[in-house]
Amino acid sequence: MTVDAFLFDKDGTLFDFAATWDGWAARVLEALSKGDLDAKRAMAAVISYDLEREAFNPDSLVIAGSNDEVAEVLAPFVPDMDAGELAEFLAESAAEAELAPAVPLAAFLDGLLARGKVLGVMTNDAEVSAKSQLHRAGVLDRFVFVAGCDSGHGAKPDPDPLLAFCKAAGVSPDRTAMVGDSLHDLEAGAAAGMQRIGVLTGMALREELLPHADIVLPDIGHIPGWLDR
Structure with missing residues (x-):
């Protein structure tokens, strides 16, 4: 046709995807966890991100999900931001990702x-x-x-x-x-x-x-x- x-x-x-977003995710998790390793591990788990490999797993929500969906699952581990603020943070951070x-x-x-x-x-x-x-x-x-x-x-x-x-x-x-x-x-x-x-x-x-x-x-x-x- x-x-x-x-x-x-x-x-x-x-x-x-991997070349653009794997490294970005490592930096975002580091920033959001503020040195709290347990929080970092928990956030990595809910978005299916392998901290050792610094790479997303194929089943990660981040691959096809919306910013709002990602913010929703991360928000419980980021006490100083609500889901809306976290979605805005993710958008602003993503805008500066290495392409x-x-x-x-x-x-x-x-x-x-x-x-x-x-x-x-x-x-x-x-x-x-x-x-x-x-x-x-x-x-x-x-x-x-x-x-x-x-x-x-x-x-x-x-x-x-x-x-x-x-x-x-x-x-x-x-x-x-x-x-x-x-x-x-x-x-x-x-x-x-x-x-x-x-x-x-x-x-x-x-x-x-x-x-x-x-x-x-x-x-x-x-x-x-x-x-x-």
Whole structure:
């Protein structure tokens, strides 16, 4: 089927998940625990983060969950912040994370734009983090739509934020591809009536994504070749 538009997830899709977020999480847990090792271990456990490896486990809530969901499970261990304040702290901290693009983004996105494709981003991170990171990567202006879990459209796997992109961009869902690294991305794409492209720059394995995707690619850089086929 023809694809007129691509809606990208951010973490694990535009940016390699582990390379961007494993080290960030170690710094956040250190800051929030304030030297309390028991609290640090407890927070690591609830977000399924391995302190020894300094890496997320594949079942971590952080991989596909929203900022609010992550803040909710961490809040009991951070007595000086409520869940709302903690979500804001996470968003502000994430906006400054060291980014690891999955591919050279400017060239990749410009190639899709040259083909006449419309581009957007929908992430379960906060909108301020998403826009900050895309700006720092030098590609924010390539997207006609950038939404986070707090943008008023809901969060994945709800299809509403995906349909909001279609409305804003003036494209039909069945001629739009949702591109993501998690089941949340692909389930949202299916619910919205979109084509679904899975990528392996997140934590999920090919066999996990394949039943829910039209195609699973190693990374977004393989999309032009897929279009040509």
